[in-house]
Amino acid sequence: MPVMPERSAVISGIGLSAIGRRLDRSGLNLALDAVLGALADAGLERSDIDGVATGSGYAVAPGASPVSTMDLKEALGLELNWYSGASDSTQMSALISATMAVASGQARHVVIFRAVTEASARRQCVEDHVASRVDGWLQWLAPFNAPSAANWIAMAATRYFREFGATREQLAQVALNGRRNAALTADAAYRVPLTMEEYLTSRMISTPLCLFDCDVPIDGAVAMVVSHVDAARDLRVPAIHIESIAGPLYGRDTWDQQHDLSRFAGADAAKRLWSRTDLRPKDVDVAQLYDGFSFLPVIWLEDMGFCGRGEGAAFVEHGTRIALDGELPLNTSGGQLSFGRLHGMGLIHEACVQLRNVGGARQVPDDPSVALVTNGGGPVASAVLLVRH
């Protein structure tokens, strides 16, 4: 296999702001904490940074992407050789774009970041969001009072439950696992223990998904520095290498037009990811699988090849395989269900923490060296395999 260009990129620094429900701080303030944290972590000066990328996700909700690449550039007085912040980007686009930028020589050190103020924004949401007309793809959903990803993913789950006999008790294990790991993670938004009984008796959002099947809108920011491997030889921290990265777009653009209504684009991302590396699912030491809803990691497990089609719910049953000491530790800082929703970039951050072996109480044992991160769930899906040499 030829050497893939993404192998010339490394994650050289990581940073996280305060995370919480309603911090009453601006998105830019939070982004600055994360970005300056990542620079300090990498041992870089701001004059070293010559690229910036962020991503918004194509379904932009209030507070989902309040800080642009331009905002950050202005605040830090950066001089950029390259930047990217496309409005129709997906959760992993910033990392994918930054990787290509350093691999192609457009930049040496790229800051990628994602700031969110979705918890604060939610306060105004109900009042402000009553539009008399919608356009774009939401015009096929909002008039039927189905404006939320919870509805779309609930319908995929309904179909999956019917086809494969999955149960709410199985799905619960993803949420319970996340909460157990969040309890060991100081920054996580929700750390109080969650029991199966609380899960099963919690309020229903959109059947079969209950409150604890849905991720948590937060205020916070995460940042990383993506550097060319040649520019990162004297880091103060272990470089995290990008072994393989993929973000294809093959299928239709909405959930309801997918060829198979009980799955999503994850299989396309998986096929492309594994085609770019000699590593295989059995080589993965820790997995951070996108959990905007508890149902999504179940499908990701299947699509990524950790189990067969229809076997994902059984894979997570009892929670033992996906626990910190299990065969495939999953969402080790609590994931978006309990740590909070940083739209996928938080999962990449946590993969770096685990590969550096600095997870503290939540550290996966036996010095993990290969981490899989997936982002998305629905028409868009992307994945990255990270390694520590």
Next chain:
Amino acid sequence: MCILHCNGCGEWLHPPGPVCPGCLSRDLAPRQVSGFATVETYTINHQAWLAGPAMPYVIAIVSLDDCPSVRLTTNLIDCDPADVRIGDRVRVVFEQHHDVWLPLFVHI
């Protein structure tokens, strides 16, 4: 009920667009369909996302008999949500909102 149809290759297009993604023909026209459909999946929604509808209500994806590749996200109305199942047979009814007629579905 009409769905956009390609006169070039016979494909049905939904949501409608200016060109057939199959054969690139722009010779497209709405064609009438029966309005009969099958419930492919559904959810009973309990969360108030938007002001208006009484809770809970049923959101469903249906496939149209005349063009099964076309799915519509819609509401199933005039039914007990607890009775809805995948595979249910339904037909379209229209609900007028100013100059827009929303295609909703009822059990046959």
